[in-house]
Amino acid sequence: MIKVLIVDDDKLVRKGISSAMPWNEFNMEVVGEASNGLKALDFLKSQPVDLMLTDLAMPVMSGIELMRAARQLYPELHIVVLTLHQDFDYIQEALRLGAVDYIAKVQLEKEQFEHVLHRIHTRIDELANRKQKQPLLSETNVHYRHVYALVSLDRKLGQNWPIEPTSNGEELRWEIERNSWMWAAPMDVGDQLFQRLKESLNQVHQSALLIISDVQERTWSQIQNWIINYTETSLFYAYDPDDPVIAVSMNVDDSLPIEPQDEDMDRIKQSWFLSPWPHNDSYYNQLIEQFKSLRLHKSQLIGLLYSIVMEWNHLFAQTKLGRISMSHSFLSWYEVEAWIKQTSVGIRKADVQTSYSQEIVDAVKKSIIIMQNDLDQAFTASSLSRQLNISRSYFSQCFKDLMGKTFNEYSRFIRIEKSKEYLLNTNNTIFWIAERVGYTDEKYFSRIFRELTGLLPSEYRQLGRGDKKRTLL
Structure with missing residues (x-):
């Protein structure tokens, strides 16, 4: 019996999935539920689980963080992602943390329950069968000088074997995972194997050839796991399509990324929004x-x-400063950097078309970020213009022209938009929410809210949460 844990911050969604799906027909049993990642990890410690269904957007610990922790602690655990997105390609590519499948909650209908569970059960069986075929080789110590790995960064495309082993039987090959292969050969034929693998690179879409040293006395299983970890972390940064042959040592443990701190992430966001990187090579670098x-x-x-x-698009898409587009997937840092460079070109074009100096455009952008970061403060056009060293009248004129709203209209707009998020995603009082968005008078806040939305805050909360539950169920 496959034991199942359901992780979602919405109780109704958990109960709906638990009770509605035909688990018994696929030899599955729901043994627990959790409302966030931390509670899920506590449950995994207390009793065995074979399959975990987890939402991505949760408080306390997100689904992505949960998957990362669970994969390290429980490598045999199968994970399925619950998502609101119908187009899951980019999420699946972004996670790459071992999810065997996904369930789009907006598409969950009664007639699809059986199909979804059949798909998941089939995938689990495939993984189990693959593992059963490997035991004799997986625990054998390696005595070769090098192991080679031919890896395609694109996991979606099916690939045939890029080359066949020689007829003398001296070469070993091993399928690591989809579109990834591991090869080894004695030293006297190793150079020949390397040349044949190198020549095959153009047969495999966006592929890299790893020459892995310091493999002696390690098991095939250890090497295979190391290659998987390297492929999902360091290779992303090391890959260069102009030089796809990469020499790596198993003694250099750089396969695990450093866990970022919140301030590091915030620093990058501040640089993106506040520094003139699209217009200045030094800031870009x-x-x-x-x-x-x-x-x-x-x-x-x-x-x-x-x-x-x-x-960015929330702030600027409807203004003269323009929107930016996101690629649905990146296979390497090389592609990320190309996207950033392309985005900088688009931002420069939008800025030039405003007819204002770059200094003024940057000042307006900075004022918006200041307001967004401190919504509980009572900013005025006068105070911000002084802070930015611009005359109040000119600042107000530029702001309205670039943003399409007067400063006061924009200030009210962003405060009400943030209050909507609080109303739908927290249980805090209307007074608490009003203070967080810069209104000390609850009645005045409610009046402004009604002017812009047509509803009182309490009515908006009730209506919005009702719609959310209907969507999820």
């Missing part, structure tokens, strides 16, 4: 180095980029 120095796991990096793009 600083931004690139900030990204690279964190050595974020690919899922973390893409999550950070998505948050930057979403925040």
Whole structure:
């Protein structure tokens, strides 16, 4: 019996999935529920679980963080992602943390329950069968000088064997995971194997050839796990399509990224929004180095980029400063840097078209970020213009022209937008929310809220939460 844990911060969603799906028909049993990642880890410590279904967006510990921790602590655990997104390609590519499948909650209908569980059960069986085929080789010590790994960074495309082993039987090959292969041969034929693998690189989409040293006296299983970890972390940064042959040592343990601190992530966001990096090579290089120095796991990096793009478009998409677009997937840092450079070109074009000096455009951007970061403060056009060393009248004129709203209109707009988030995602009082968005008078806040939305805050909360539950169920 496959024991199942369901992790989602919405109780109704947990209960709905637990009770509605035909678990018994697929030899599955729901043994527990958890409302966030920390509680899920506590449950995993207390009793065995074979399959965990987890939401991505949760308080306390997100689904991404939970997956990362669970994979290290419980490598045999199968994970399925619950998501609100119908197009999951980019999320699946971003996570790459071992999820065997995903469930799009907006598409969950009764007639699909059986299909979803059948798909998950089939995938679990495939992984179990693959593991059963490997025991004799997996625990054998390696005595070769090098092990080679031919790895495609694109896991979506099916690939045939790029080359066949020689007929003399001296070469060994091993499928690591989809689109990844491990090869080894005695020293006297190792050079020939290397040349054949190198020539095969153009047969495998966006591939790299790893020459792995210091493999002696390690088991095939250890080497295989090391290659998987390296592929999902360091290779993302090391890959260069112009030089796809990479020499690495198993003694250099750089396969695990450094866990980033919140202040590191905030520093990058501040650089993106407040420094003139699209217009200045020095600032551009600083931004690139900030990204690279964190050595974020690919899922973390893409999550950070998505948050930057979403925040930028939330602030500027409807203004003369323009929107930016996000690629649905990145296979390497090489592609990320190309996207950043392309984005800088788009930002420069939008800035030039405003007819204002770059100094003024940057000042308006900075004023918006200041306001967004401190919504509980009572900013005025006068105070911000003094802070930015611009005359009040000229600042107000530029602000309205670039943002499409007067300073006061924009100030009210962003405060009410933030209050909507609080109303839907917290249980805090209306007074608490009013204070957090800069209103000390609850009645005045409610009046402004109603003017802009047509609803009182309490009515908006009730209506919005009702819609959310209907969507999830």
